[in-house]
Amino acid sequence: MRLSPRHPRYASLRVRARLANAHRHGVVVPEGLIAQGRGEAFDYLLGEQSSPSARRAERVAAEWLLAAHHPVVSVNGNVAALAAREVAALARAVPGLAVEVNLFHRTGPRARAVARALRAAGVTRVLGVRPTATIPGLPSDRARVDRGGIFRADVCLVPLEDGDRAEALRALGKRVISIDLNPLSRTSRAADLPIVDEVQRALREIVRAAGARGGRASPPHMRPFDRRAALADALATIARELSRAAARGSIGRPRRRASRRRSRGTGGRSRRMP
Amino acid sequence: MRLSPRHPRYASLRVRARLANAHRHGVVVPEGLIAQGRGEAFDYLLGEQSSPSARRAERVAAEWLLAAHHPVVSVNGNVAALAAREVAALARAVPGLAVEVNLFHRTGPRARAVARALRAAGVTRVLGVRPTATIPGLPSDRARVDRGGIFRADVCLVPLEDGDRAEALRALGKRVISIDLNPLSRTSRAADLPIVDEVQRALREIVRAAGARGGRASPPHMRPFDRRAALADALATIARELSRAAARGSIGRPRRRASRRRSRGTGGRSRRMP
Numbered sequence: 001m002r003l004s005p006r007h008p009r010y011a012s013l014r015v016r017a018r019l020a021n022a023h024r025h026g027v028v029v030p031e032g033l034i035a036q037g038r039g040e041a042f043d044y045l046l047g048e049q050s051s052p053s054a055r056r057a058e059r060v061a062a063e064w065l066l067a068a069h070h071p072v073v074s075v076n077g078n079v080a081a082l083a084a085r086e087v088a089a090l091a092r093a094v095p096g097l098a099v100e101v102n103l104f105h106r107t108g109p110r111a112r113a114v115a116r117a118l119r120a121a122g123v124t125r126v127l128g129v130r131p132t133a134t135i136p137g138l139p140s141d142r143a144r145v146d147r148g149g150i151f152r153a154d155v156c157l158v159p160l161e162d163g164d165r166a167e168a169l170r171a172l173g174k175r176v177i178s179i180d181l182n183p184l185s186r187t188s189r190a191a192d193l194p195i196v197d198e199v200q201r202a203l204r205e206i207v208r209a210a211g212a213r214g215g216r217a218s219p220p221h222m223r224p225f226d227r228r229a230a231l232a233d234a235l236a237t238i239a240r241e242l243s244r245a246a247a248r249g250s251i252g253r254p255r256r257r258a259s260r261r262r263s264r265g266t267g268g269r270s271r272r273m274p
Numbered sequence: 275m276r277l278s279p280r281h282p283r284y285a286s287l288r289v290r291a292r293l294a295n296a297h298r299h300g301v302v303v304p305e306g307l308i309a310q311g312r313g314e315a316f317d318y319l320l321g322e323q324s325s326p327s328a329r330r331a332e333r334v335a336a337e338w339l340l341a342a343h344h345p346v347v348s349v350n351g352n353v354a355a356l357a358a359r360e361v362a363a364l365a366r367a368v369p370g371l372a373v374e375v376n377l378f379h380r381t382g383p384r385a386r387a388v389a390r391a392l393r394a395a396g397v398t399r400v401l402g403v404r405p406t407a408t409i410p411g412l413p414s415d416r417a418r419v420d421r422g423g424i425f426r427a428d429v430c431l432v433p434l435e436d437g438d439r440a441e442a443l444r445a446l447g448k449r450v451i452s453i454d455l456n457p458l459s460r461t462s463r464a465a466d467l468p469i470v471d472e473v474q475r476a477l478r479e480i481v482r483a484a485g486a487r488g489g490r491a492s493p494p495h496m497r498p499f500d501r502r503a504a505l506a507d508a509l510a511t512i513a514r515e516l517s518r519a520a521a522r523g524s525i526g527r528p529r530r531r532a533s534r535r536r537s538r539g540t541g542g543r544s545r546r547m548p
Contacts, residue, residue, distance in 0.1 A: 035311055037314065037315070040312055041312040184318075
């Protein structure tokens with residue numbers, strides 16, 4: 001189907017088409033498409049933009065990754081489909097960053113398809129295609145990781161992660177930075193540094209902040225991060241957008257469509273909320 | 275993957291597995307899976323239960339369907355996957371109700387797969403597999419309907435409908451009853467009677483209410499419905515759940531998991547919101 005740029009939801013329709021396409025190529029599983037929908041809903045409620053609080057979290061994330069001994073970013077099918085280029089940029093911006101394929105629904109061909117997508121986007125070294133270690137506390141395949149990657153990492157960036165796995169990584173004493181649009185998800189609640197933002201926007205801001213620090217750890221230690229305040233801010237943002245929406249009938253910036261509304265002869269009945 | 279009933283999100287994981295399976299059988303398209311995710315997020319924010327306001331809307335919907343000359347329920351892939359049995363029960367409860375397959379992403383095999391799922395659930399007559407009319411104002415395949423079904427209907431029940439189509443039906447002067455978990459969606463805003471509830475729960479309540487009226491139009495006219503109040507109630511429910519969640523760290527009823535939490539030796543750091 002051809003998408004019209006005049007459609008009120010053009011941007012998210014494009015992302016959806018991209019995900020559906022990645023699904024056809026074996027990169028994204030059906031469950032990943034459902035997860036994308038959940039993310040979309042929360043992004044919509046957040047006004048589809050990075051909040052000041054999320055941007056602060058992204059800058060601290062850049063510092064933590066730069067200060068880490070063994071930083072790693074975990075990449076699943078949705079991350080590869082949505083933000084492979086941003087992952088490649090992050091690997092360039094953070095010296096020593098390991099990039100590891102880590103799949104909830106793992107098959108060999110799928111792990112290779114995700115790795116291919118990452119390499120095509122410019123990631124030079126991809127771990128996790130043939131896992132060499134197991135993290136305790138998780139059933140079967142979901143626990144399989146790379147000994148030189150997630151297994152030994154001190155700081156793990158886990159975009160769009162499953163709650164069980166985020167909790168298992170934290171239980172191993174790793175510092176977990178999550179990117180998850182749901183401030184109430186188990187992943188967001190388990191993370192040391194929960195970033196409540198869309199994955200592309202979040203990674204771009206982390207890359208920008210790491211670049212601004214010249215790729216060097218500055219400050220050299222990991223600044224404390226108030227995770228509760230970050231999650232409370234995200235909930236407050238949603239609540240604010242909702243009360244605005246209740247007054248106006250839609251969320252976020254006014255859509256282009258608004259100027260194209262025609263009268264539909266409904267006998268004076270109001271068809272929309274004011 | 276085997277699902278554990280002890281998982282904190284067991285119910286929604288089961289629905290997800292069901293949708294993913296329907297997708298493998300050609301009933302649900304990738305875009306339908308993404309839409310399911312959006313619905314899940316809103317249901318989560320609504321506390322995963324029917325609000326009193328939604329139940330009122332469902333009872334009025336039953337009355338409208340019973341009072342209609344040509345009531346129709348429009349069924350797409352997600353509706354067939356999630357609630358084929360409820361659609362069959364509705365067809366038994368509302369005399370003369372037409373059941374019509376109506377797909378956004380239409381192919382012949384897919385229309386037949388949806389019709390098969392409906393028949394397997396007990397629907398005796400399924401319209402829309404070979405469309406015989408076109409509704410104006412919509413591009414190509416999305417406009418194709420049955421002349422004896424949606425085309426001539428005076429009351430259309432459209433669960434999980436696309437915004438463009440809901441608006442096109444309204445523009446034709448039909449009374450539109452939507453079932454959509456997003457109170458801000460274009461579908462909810464276009465409908466004469468927006469039901470903000472999960473499709474299975476909504477259909478079951480409509481069936482129950484129609485049954486309680488013995489399948490007869492009572493009252494014989496269509497009672498007015500305050501659509502603005504219904505949408506405002508849904509937004510207020512979400513806002514209330516969010517402020518509760520902000521205080522507690524999760525939405526809805528306490529999960530079973532809560533009693534299984536172990537100490538994870540995080541050196542006294544709080545891992546969750548209180």
